[in-house]
Amino acid sequence: MNSKQFFDKSQVNQHNRNLITEKLYSCGAYGKEYSAKDDLDTHNEIHTNNKSYFCDKCDKEFSQKGYLEIHYRIHENAKPYSCDKCSKNFSTKSNLNLHYRVHTNEKPYSCVACGKEFSQKSSLKTHYRVHTNEKPYSCDVCSREFSQKSTLDMHYRTHAEEKPFLCDICGKAFSQKGSLDAHHRIHTNEKPYRCNICGKAFTLKGNLYTHYRIHTNEKPYSCDICGNEFTQKGCLNIHSRTHTNERPYSCDICGKEFSRKDTLSKHHQTHSNEKPYSCDICCKEFTQKFNLNIHYGTHINEKQYSCDICDKAFAHKTKLKMHYKTHTNEKLFSCDICGKEFSHKGNLGMHYKIHTNEKMYSCDICSKEFSRKGSLYKHHRTHTNEKPYSCDTCCKEFSQKFNLDRHNRIHANYKPYSCDICGNGFFQKGNLTLHSRIHTNERPYSCDICGKEFFLKSSLNKHYRIHTHEEPHSPDVQTFPCLQKMFIQKSFKYEL
Numbered sequence: 212m213n214s215k216q217f218f219d220k221s222q223v224n225q226h227n228r229n230l231i232t233e234k235l236y237s238c239g240a241y242g243k244e245y246s247a248k249d250d251l252d253t254h255n256e257i258h259t260n261n262k263s264y265f266c267d268k269c270d271k272e273f274s275q276k277g278y279l280e281i282h283y284r285i286h287e288n289a290k291p292y293s294c295d296k297c298s299k300n301f302s303t304k305s306n307l308n309l310h311y312r313v314h315t316n317e318k319p320y321s322c323v324a325c326g327k328e329f330s331q332k333s334s335l336k337t338h339y340r341v342h343t344n345e346k347p348y349s350c351d352v353c354s355r356e357f358s359q360k361s362t363l364d365m366h367y368r369t370h371a372e373e374k375p376f377l378c379d380i381c382g383k384a385f386s387q388k389g390s391l392d393a394h395h396r397i398h399t400n401e402k403p404y405r406c407n408i409c410g411k412a413f414t415l416k417g418n419l420y421t422h423y424r425i426h427t428n429e430k431p432y433s434c435d436i437c438g439n440e441f442t443q444k445g446c447l448n449i450h451s452r453t454h455t456n457e458r459p460y461s462c463d464i465c466g467k468e469f470s471r472k473d474t475l476s477k478h479h480q481t482h483s484n485e486k487p488y489s490c491d492i493c494c495k496e497f498t499q500k501f502n503l504n505i506h507y508g509t510h511i512n513e514k515q516y517s518c519d520i521c522d523k524a525f526a527h528k529t530k531l532k533m534h535y536k537t538h539t540n541e542k543l544f545s546c547d548i549c550g551k552e553f554s555h556k557g558n559l560g561m562h563y564k565i566h567t568n569e570k571m572y573s574c575d576i577c578s579k580e581f582s583r584k585g586s587l588y589k590h591h592r593t594h595t596n597e598k599p600y601s602c603d604t605c606c607k608e609f610s611q612k613f614n615l616d617r618h619n620r621i622h623a624n625y626k627p628y629s630c631d632i633c634g635n636g637f638f639q640k641g642n643l644t645l646h647s648r649i650h651t652n653e654r655p656y657s658c659d660i661c662g663k664e665f666f667l668k669s670s671l672n673k674h675y676r677i678h679t680h681e682e683p684h685s686p687d688v689q690t691f692p693c694l695q696k697m698f699i700q701k702s703f704k705y706e707l
Contacts, residue, residue, distance in 0.1 A: 481571070505530075 236251040237244045238258075245251045253275060262272035264279040268286050273279045281303055284290070290300035292307040296314050301307045309331055312318070318328035320335040324342045329335045337359055340346070346356035348363040352370045357363045365387050368374070374384035376391040380398050385391045393415055396402065402412035404419040408426050413419045421443055424430065430440035432447040436454050441447045449471055452458070458468035460475040464482050469475045477499060480486070486496035488503040492510050497503045505527050514524035516531040520538050525531045533555060536542075542552035544559040548566050553559045561583055564570070570580035572587040576594050581587045589611055592598070598608035600615040604622045609615045617639060620626065626636030628643040632650050637643045645667070648654070654664035656671040660678050665671045675681075 235246065236248050238251065238254055243254065245254065256274040262274050264273040264276050265271070266273075266279060266282055271282060273282065284302040290302050292301045292304050293299070294301075294307060294310055299310065301310060312330040318330050320329045320332050321327065322329075322335060322338055324339075327338065329338065340358040346358050348357045348360050349355065350357075350363060350366055352367075355366065357366065368386035374386050376385045376388050377383070378385075378391060378394055380395075383394060385394065396414040402414050404413045404416050405411070406419060406422055411422065413422065424442040430442050432441045432444050433439065434447060434450055434454075436451075439450060441450065452470040458470045460470070460472050461468045462475060462478055467478065469478065480498040486498050488497045488500050489495065490503060490506055495506060497506065514526050516526070516528050517524040518531060518534055523534060525534065536554035542554050544554070544556050545552045546559060546562055546566075551562065553562065564582035570582050572581045572584050573579065574581075574587060574590055576591075579590060581590065592610040598610045600609045600612050601607065602615060602618055602622075607618065609618065620638045626638055628637045628640050629635065630643060630646055630650075635646060637646065648666050654666055656665040656668050657663065658671060658674055663674065665674065
C-alpha cells in the first residue's frame with residue numbers, strides 16, 4: 212500500500228480530517244463536495260458570477276474577499292509561504308502544497324488515453340487537448356489557435372515585436388524567457404538532454420524528442436500529394452513548397468527568392484563576401500561550416516567511406532552517396548524548361564542559370580562573366596598560368612583537378628568507356644563518342660556553303676579554308692579516309 216508523504220505535522224492533521232470528515236454538501240454544477248454548508252455557499256458564488264470585491268489597483272473583480280486579499284500579494288510581491296526544502300517562496304499556501312510534489316515526485320493525476328502522469332489537475336486538463344486537438348484560445352490579429360492561454364499571451368508579443376528578455380552576453384532579444392534560457396546554452400555549450408540509445412546530447416528537449424524518431428523510424432507527418440513522410444512538421448512544410456513552388460523568402464539586394472530561410476541567409480553571404488569559417492591549417496575561408504568540415508578531409512587524407520562497387524574512397528559520407536548515383540544513373544531532379552535531368556539538386560540549380568543567363572561572377576582582368584564562382588577561379592588560372600595539380604607519376608601539371616584525374620587513367624590503363632559494338636575501351640567519354648561515328652557513319656558537322664559533311668568539327672574548320680582560300684592549310688582528313696582513321700586513332704592514343 213502506497214503511503215502519502217508530508218513535510219510537516221499540520222499537513223498530516225489536515226489530511227486526516229479530510230479522511231474522517233463526512234462531506235454532506237455537494238455542488239450541483241461540478242459535483243465538488245464540502246463538509247460545511249457555508250463552504251458550499253461560498254463555492255456557489257463562482258457559478259453566479261457575483262463579484263462584489265474590486266481591486267483598487269487594477270480593477271480586477273472577485274467573488275470572495277479572501278481571493279481579493281490573495282490577489283493583493285501580486286501587487287505587493289508578497290510571498291509569505293516558503294518551502295522548507297529549497298526555500299522557494301509562494302504567495303498562496305495552495306501553490307506551496309503543489310510545489311511540494313516536486314520534491315515528493317507525487318503525480319496523482321494520470322491521462323486515461325496515454326497514461327502520462329501529472330502533479331496538477333490543470334496540467335492534466337491542458338494535456339488532454341493534445342489528444343482532442345482542442346485549441347480554445349485564438350489570436351484576434353492572425354486567427355492562429357492555441358491550446359493554452361499562456362502560449363497565446365507569448366504569441367501576442369510577435370505582433371507587438373515585444374522582446375523583453377535580453378541576453379547579457381551578446382545582447383540578442385527574445386519574446387519568451389524560455390527562448391532566452393535555451394539561447395544561453397549556445398554560449399555555455401550546455402546540452403542537458405541526452406539520448407539514452409546513442410548518447411547524443413541536445414540543448415532543447417524538443418530536439419531530443421525529434422531525434423528519438425530516428426531510432427524508432429517514426430514519421431508522423433506525410434505529404435498528401437506524393438506520400439513522402441517526415442519526422443518533423445517543419446520538414447513537411449518545406450517539402451510542400453516543392454509542389455507549390457512557393458518561395459516566401461526573397462533577397463532584399465537582388466530580389467532572388469528562396470523556399471527556405473536558411474538558404475536565403477547563405478545567399479546573403481554571396482553579396483557580403485562574408486566567410487566566417489576558416490581552416491586553422493591553411494587559413495582557407497568558407498561561407499558555411501559544412502564546407503569547412505569537408506575541406507578538413509583534404510588535409511588528413513582520411514577516406515573512411517568506400518564504394519562497394521568500384522572501391523573508390525571518400526572522406527565524407529555525403530560524397531559517397533553522391534558517387535553511388537554514378538553507378539545507378541539515378542537522376543531525380545529535372546529541369547522544367549528543357550527537361551534535362553540531374554542526379555544532384557545543386558547541379559540543377561547551376562543549370563538553371565543557363566536559361567536565365569545569370570552571371571554574377573566576373574573576371575577583374577578580362578571582364579568575362581561566369582554563373583559559378585568555381586568557374587571564375589578556374590578561369591583566373593588562364594591569366595596566371597597556375598597549375599596547382601601535378602601527376603605523381605610523370606610530374607605533368609594541370610590547372611584543374613578534373614584534368615589530372617582524367618590523365619591518371621593513362622598510367623592506370625583505366626578505360627571506363629567502352630564501345631558496345633566492338634568492345635574498344637577509351638579513357639574519355641568524348642573519344643568514345645567520336646569512335647562510335649565509325650560504326651554509325653554519322654557526320655554531324657556540315658559545310659553551309661557546299662553541304663559537305665564531316666566527322667569532326669576541326670575538319671569542318673579546315674575545310675572552310677578551301678572556300679576562303681586561306682593559306683596555308685593542311686590536308687583535310689575527311690578527304691582521305693586513311694588519314695581520317697589515323698587521326699581518330701591518334702587522338703585516342705595521345706589524349707592529354
